[in-house]
Amino acid sequence: MKTNKLLTLLCSAFLLLTAGCELDQLNPNAPTEAQVLASPEGIKALAVGMQAQYGEGVNEMVEVSNFLTRWYATMPASVLGLRELETGGSDVQGFNGTVNNMWSTHYRTIKTAEDLITNVPKVPLVDGTRSGLIALGKLFKAMSIGELIECYEQVPIEITTSLTPTFVNRTAALDYVISLLEQAQQDITATPPSADFNSNILGIGFDLTNTIRAMLARYALIKGDNDKALTAANGVDLTKTSSMFYNSSTSRNPLYLITIQLVYYRPVSSWRLSAEAGDGRVAYWVSPGTANSFHNKPVDDFNQFKTDNAKFYVYLPGEISLIKAEAYARKNDLANALTELNKVRTKTTDPAGIGAGLTAKTAGDLPNQQAALDEIFTQRQYELFISGLLLGDSRRFGKPQSDRTRNWLPFPDNERLSNPNTPADPAF
């Protein structure tokens, strides 16, 4: 600013002590927007932070999904918000803690992802680092919006342009998620990520290429684009896994903190008891418990995330086979559907350590499309128990409303009170 030159001049001319003439004082305590978004080291650190931000909130999607589908039950009297999800209906209001947290943590990730997508092209970076950062931004934005539209009927999808973002419906949001994932795929196909990106930015255990494909398959299937889902799923390397990184100090697994350390809730025993006899996945997820929940339901103990550095898989290999099975089934290609379904039923383990170890189904067992879909739904319930997908599944497979305590979450009060664009709450 021109002012400052004059001020500095005045300072030096008139004053005995000329310290601190500058009116544009920078904040030495924390990096500012201008410093982070315009420098290579700042923008790389932002990409690192974004992954942690996403990883901190993986419990919320699971909680919404599994409470609303009646698989979880709260334990202590104090966890009122979660109990509201458990009882559902009009108990869940805009002030509910999870309703607000799910929304705000996901939008914090989306904000960071948008900052990456917008600013990475302006920062001097090696090409492969740039493509990796942009693809990472698009993937995390897509995953975050994707999870939001499993819970909320309408969502904002572009947020940095206004302080009162506008909402789009679920179909538009889903199209947007798919296009983001397709762009991300193109970005890294055109310019493969650099070694610097892979070893210094991308989280340990996170597989960028396969995650983009898996998410594309997941959301294409949810949209009903079975061919796109199949193509994407076929591209996923089933020998690989992709997971969020946690350690015992600075980034602890939130599922460990809530389900093992604090024990806010437990899975209801009926999930275990309604499993097919001999299903190996039951013991993977839970172990029989003796306690009863706050509402006096028999509950089991969690058998996963038992340490604070336990991984959280962003998708499971079994989901990919089940996506294929469902896409074939919905295309009425029951033979291929059966093949993919049996891969999941019969595997005794996989790279994530999950194996049902069940017998294969025959064509006779699944005589029609509905029977195939029913079986696929059941397999998803056991294969993907703690993945945050059960609520969407329950709706997509047309399960009766009584299976769910609510279909959709209301919009958070914090949003409604400050954003006039917030739509009316869904009825149920």
Add this chain to the structure above:
Amino acid sequence: MSALYRFWKYGGGILILCLIATQMVGAQETRRTYTITGTVTDAKSGEALVGANVTLRGTSAGASADRDGKYTILATLSPGPYRVAHSFVGYKTKVVDVQLGQGAMVEVGKVSLEEDLLQIQEVVVTGTGSATEKDRLGNSVATLAGSRVADAYAPTLDAALVGKIAGAQVQQNSGTPGGGVSVRLRGTSTISASAEPLYIIDGVIVDNSSNELVNLGGYVGNRVADLNPNDVERIEVVKGAAAAALYGSRANNGVIQIFTKRGQLGTPRIMYRTQAGMGEIRKTYEVNMSPYDKPPSDNTRKQVTRTDYQEDIFRTAYQYENHLSMSGGNENTKYYVSGTQTSEQGIVNATDYQKINFRANLDQFVNSWLKLAAGANYVYSYTSRVPNGGIVGGEGVITNFAFQPNWFDLQPNAEGKYPVPPFAGFANQLEVMDVWTAPLRVNRFIGSLQFTATPLSRLSLEYRVGYDQYRENANREIPVGSSAGYLTGFSQQATQDVLQLNNDVTATHSYIMDDFGFTTVGGFSHSYYEGTRIIASVRDLIPVSTILSSGATATAAEYREKRVIYGSFLQETVGYQEKLYLTGALRVDGASTFGEDDRFQLFPKASLSYVLSNEEWWGETFGSALNRFKFRVAWGQSGGQPAGTYDRFSVYNQQSNSNRPGLVNSVLLGNQNLKPERMTEIEVGADFGLFNDRVSIEATYYEKQVKDLLLQRTLPPSTGFSGILDNVGELENKGFELLVKGVVWNDDVLQWITSFTASQNKNKVTKLYGPAFAAANSFGISRVAEGEALGFFYGTKYLRQADGSLLLDALGRPQRNPVAEKLGDPNPDYILAFINEFQVYKNLTVYVQFDGMLGQDVFNFTRRILETPAFGNGKEYEKELNGELPVGYFNNRRTVFEEYVEDGSFVKLRELSIGYLMDNDFTQGLGLRNLQVRLIGRNLFSIDDYSGYDPEINAAAQSTLVRGFDWSTVPLPRTWILSLTLNL
């Protein structure tokens, strides 16, 4: 911004051109050199008034009276009529008309000045740009003689102001030595920032932060405590918008300027004052002395022995102070030097305050037109503190008197180990006093250098640089093995470094043309603040040692800030026939804390003073019955700085992933359009003199509207942020101030002066962008809501019957109505003071000050905990133990917060001072000019209905929003001091 920027940039240049132009106009006339002489004496005694100030109005020419009261003014002027004004501190100014003509020698003769017992004709400088007689001001400026401050023998300079300034709410928040005073001038004008006024010493802005470096439960001192009351010559308090022109974006809370003593003409004067005193708690709680621990119905009831642990906490506290000063000088050089050593115990065991204070002031004429004034002040203090006031944390000494059942023996065992008390998470108060330490050290230097030049007869230029630098270092040390959550020990060290630098350039030009007088003041200021805070702490200490390096698990944090403020102002005062004065001023401030596009802010002001009694017809109409009458009105705008230095920035915080450092954006969005909170004030007032100034009355009504208040506005979470600090709130303060002073009796035997001040302020939040909210650290009690006063109390009430009596349950216990409502208001309706001064035969002086506040509520959380059955230390709870009240009575009552909101109105005998001055053969024989013995009592008694220790204290210290919150805070002690002053 550009217009403001241009004003800012070119305003100064235009001003100087104007000044030179008027000077040239004058220069064209024929000028001659005159020598004007005269003598100034005391009208009563006829003695010379050494150092009296004589000025030639409308020019910068002037002189001081010498040892014989004689003065000589040398000035080159155009011939014509002039007025010579003779003034001296404590005397009424006398103006003599002279005609400058052919003769170069002009003799004014003997001018005798009358004592100004009621301080009617004072000259003030704060907020006015240049020294201005009060008559000319359109706004009220309160003044206080330094002797009133020193003779109050208050623990700190600001505490001495209690009751002495109309319209000021001065509240000592804690009886802990080492400071902790809140001052509100015409109410609270901010929500999110500090509401304390701007303090200025000899023109230099000084820091008055309350730096809470370690957590002592809410208690924290403020840095005005460093200043020495003995060095004060005079205090000026500007409460309203009048301060705008000089202090712009920092003036919303008003300005308190302190002038320190300076040398005077004559032989060196030495003053030695020594004092010793003792303080004690004025009132304690009656405690539960029941021989049983549980009610009769409880079959686990057992016999217990109870102790009143207040006896282990409070003590008789001793204090002493030695002060030595020397001052003197000749026509060219004057000096004042002083040193003070203070030692003061607190009434709570293990608390005390040691302070050393040095000051040197020098005035030196470099030549006939250039004067240098310098001041240097060094302070060192060491305060031993204990936690108290459980508003943040449960380790306080009085806190645990309330929390730990008094049947539990807290005394250490044979090994000196203190038992862990039964109520988990809280400390053993005996151990806290005996073993834990929390010292605070302050090293501070305040310096100033001022050049005053009068190069031309009508122009004076002033350049001032001020420097305030201190380091405040706080420790908290808890050895390994301590109770209450510190089993592995804890050591913390926190340091706050502050540097504040101010540069001011001011030009004053006066010009008289026929009946009109013009005074133009313009100036430029630069202010720089730098602060660094470092906090390091360790746990898992080795035995015995408690320094930082004896711990294993360490954490450290640092915070740095820099603020820069530029300002320039231009003020014009036009006077007509010494009866009508019109002032207008503009100030432009630029601050680094504001957003770039809102960086330059304009603050205008205008005021009018009409001295009707100077009209010729007045004397014939009203005569001496209403001998003086002045009407005044002032309008102005000022600003308030945001609490945070960097609120305009969006910042990123650390968040690592895969063991690599990463960043995520803060949940608070920076505000690029941040601007000051803006206050617009209008005040209307009148000053009267009755019966030839035997009674003086000042009455003022004011209305302050503050808009653009900085509040955290909630943002839609879908933006990725939770909030933004934004200029969205509005509030108002309306009130009146009344000051009545009178000479009740004045003859050779007795002089009796009485003064009464009353002020009323109504505070109301008029616009809050979001919903009502509870202030932090108030347990949800102190709230901010539209239509209510700041920090009003909010909580649950009793269930009541139609006739208002309590609706008891079947067992006869009170019940709570779970719907929360307004319960009270901690802001006083009226602030009153009644002061009487008697002087008998010039030797015996008696000063009696009653002051108080009426209509405010206090939330007594201490009583709530004392009568809560789980702890049950209060006398009240005995009633449940002896079966007088049903079991569960107090358990129900403790949930009803209405019960604990009490009327906090009080009137205290704040000061009683009896002095005897000896100046006879005996003192002369000792080589003394005189000797004075004085006995002072402070806070001797309080007339109130409050059930707790003291309705005046506040557990949240100098908090803006949390007021009137009594939670185990140290009360103000009753103090007796005996002092001896030797004047040499």
